[in-house]
Amino acid sequence: MIDEVKQVGARLRVLRTSRGWTLEELAGRAGMSPSTLSRLESGKRQPSLELLLPLTRQLGVGLDDLVSPSVPDPRVRRDAIHRPGMVIVPLVPVGSPMKTYRITYLPVEEMPEPRVHDGYEWLYVLSGRLRLILGDQDLVLTRGEAAEFDTSVPHAMIAAGKRPAEVLSIFNDAGDRIHTHTPERE
Template sequence: MTQDEVDVDAVIRARIRGLRQAKGWSLDALAARCHLSPSTLSRIETGSRRISIDQLVPIARALDTTLDQLVEPVEDTDVVIRPQHDRVHGATTWLLSRDEGPHGLTVAKMRITRRTRPKQLRVHPGHDWFTVLSGTVRLYLGERVILVRAGQAAQFSTMAPHAIVAHDGPAECLTILDHEGQRVHLNAVDLTPEESSPPR
């Protein structure tokens, strides 16, 4: 067995024990649910017995998880969410979904500092949705100007010319973007500090 296999083996054992304890189950309780003897399960958790696939499947099912989740590798790079600064559009974004979710949706937190209406409003296929966590944002939607305050949410067709800016100070939003929205809103980023513009 290679060192990598040993490390993965240890992670799997720790996950089984952690999930069992999180449910408040004893070894006997889990063993009864996955049709293994308590002694076999104990040896699996402690590392004194090799783990086989035919044992992992019923264990995963009993713990309300999947085999894939039980054996997926752990990468340190997945832990830290690094902000993306977009100085041009006055926003800092934290991508909260590692991969595109169902139907190609991406979840992101945005801190908006720009307070002036952009010269050109954006248009693209799809829909945008956001909720304001703090502050107030000014949503330009065609000819309309809509204030969306903390605790409120907005959803709109992005075929209407649109832009989102801070109203009277920095604002933070949680947003869900489809694939086209992600491409349009999150693709122009740099790592230089952003500067807030004076209100218009």
């Protein structure tokens, strides 16, 4: 709670300046001295309801906009998923609307059977070479190349050559289930 209170002054300053108001203008509208508002914004004065309520009325915001909970740790800590011929590292938290992964395609002898599912997939090759079978096309994508395709078209991917291919992939929910499903996760 102490961290949230420390942020009140900074949030007040941002709200005031975003409206183009000077300290004197907002302080006058809220019925306080400019020096009181300045001390609030700089954190040299403890915020109180008596001071904040007139300010929030003038700014057109609620108290929650000034005293919001601290931001949770944004780091994603999820286990890698090991599938035959690939290692899938989730890059977003569970439940995120974006399904984003770093997939390492390992060198294998045989191309897996092409799959189809609803949705679209977007990928970007970070390193190595990726062989993409997409319908009748047999493509090799290299570092820096991207592809987007309708996943209702039969498709399969492997590393092209003897080195792994590292890819950033984004899919919808259907693609997420196809790529990350393993029997032991059921």
